[in-house]
Amino acid sequence: MTYIIENAHILKDKELTINSLLIQEDKVSANLTHSKQYQFIKMNLEPYIMTPSFVLLNSNISPKITHHELKQLFKEQFLMKGSTTLFTHVPVSYESELEYKVKGMKTALISSPIDYIIGIKISLRHLTPSLIRKCKKEKIPAIFVEIGEHDDFMGIPWGWIREAMFPYNCPLIPIISSSKKKEAKALLSNWKQIILQEKIPAIDEEISENTPISKKVLNKIGLYPQKSSLMNGTELSYNLYFKEREINNVDEADLFHYHGDRLVITVHKGKIVRVLNEVLFKPGFGEYVTVRTPSFFSL
Structure with a gap:
């Protein structure tokens, strides 16, 4: 029509x-x-x-969540607030876990009434070029890196990380460990200095949960203007x-x-x-969003 x-x-x-x-x-x-x-x-x-409509980050979704809990979450935290896209992530300790954990989350969200995008979360200490290449192959749109200590930055082969990210360049997104929130300012300052110096595709701040993600961040992830936009097409x-x-x-x-x-x-x-x-709850109306090119659109 x-x-x-x-x-x-x-x-x-x-x-x-x-x-x-x-x-x-x-x-x-x-x-x-x-x-x-x-x-x-x-x-x-x-x-x-x-x-x-808004894109919201919510990391409290587990593949083990019940259908009833998921339905309530989508109603109360998304649809009633004007969000039609969920951004979440799965925790990964090793490269070998990546595929089945992402697949498990996709299966859990198959009845979602809204669209969804899935990243991974890993300790900064475990970030490797091999993992980055795996993410690139699987079209993982974002890698959340948990930072717990200043020492976490030591020994990371940043040059190899940057090379492994190219040309997909899914951004690294910092998460400050819950036990280190008092040191968040200093840790984020260190993070910003490194990503700028090493020219790493990354977000320089933590993304707040349950609040509309900015167009600048959505663009780096590759969701804008596909989402949260009323542009032509x-x-x-x-x-x-x-x-x-x-x-x-x-x-x-x-x-x-x-x-x-x-x-x-x-x-x-x-x-x-x-x-x-x-x-008007529509189970299964949501779709998994595949990001083909992060940071494609120039703001």
Whole structure:
């Protein structure tokens, strides 16, 4: 079906732009300056603020999670908050574990109503060029590296790591060990210095859980503009908030954290999945997202 979304007040970087979107086969086919000359069915969104749906990191999902627990998690932590993409990771101690652990998580999420992307988590001490090459072969979009001590940085063959990452270049993402949170600032400072000096594709900060991941980070992972975007050619996944004066100058993260009560509709790939306080749960509607080229898009 082809139709036009008219008068969409799209929020981007604290600014509202009024636009019209031509929709074809549940994708944004074009952003239109003028839509009057088109004879398609039109949907007027003037009363709402529109945002792309959110991508959230959640590391508390285990392949052993029950179906009931998973359903509640997707409803309460994702769909009710306007997120239609889960980003998670599996812990890996050795290269030989990688394939079956990722496969186990995929199996656990096969009935997911939202899309999902799976990285791995490994101790920085166990990061090797061989593991990187395995990740590259399996198209693992991100490697979370747990940092526990300043000594963890010692002895890492950074030059070989960089060579092994090329040309896929899935980013390394730091996680400060829970026992070392008081030293997080110093450890992250050391991390930033090394990745800059060694020219390692990486994120320089930890990614906060259960908060919208920024476009900058999504781009490094390779999810933007495939996700969290309303550009031409992207999937039609968005949120509609009741428009109020006090939320005209906020960003997407503020809407997520402080104005969730005004979220009325969430659409995932052209299908409504939440209306007011009702979730239209669609088991298996979600898909595993394969990242073909991290950092492909220039912001």
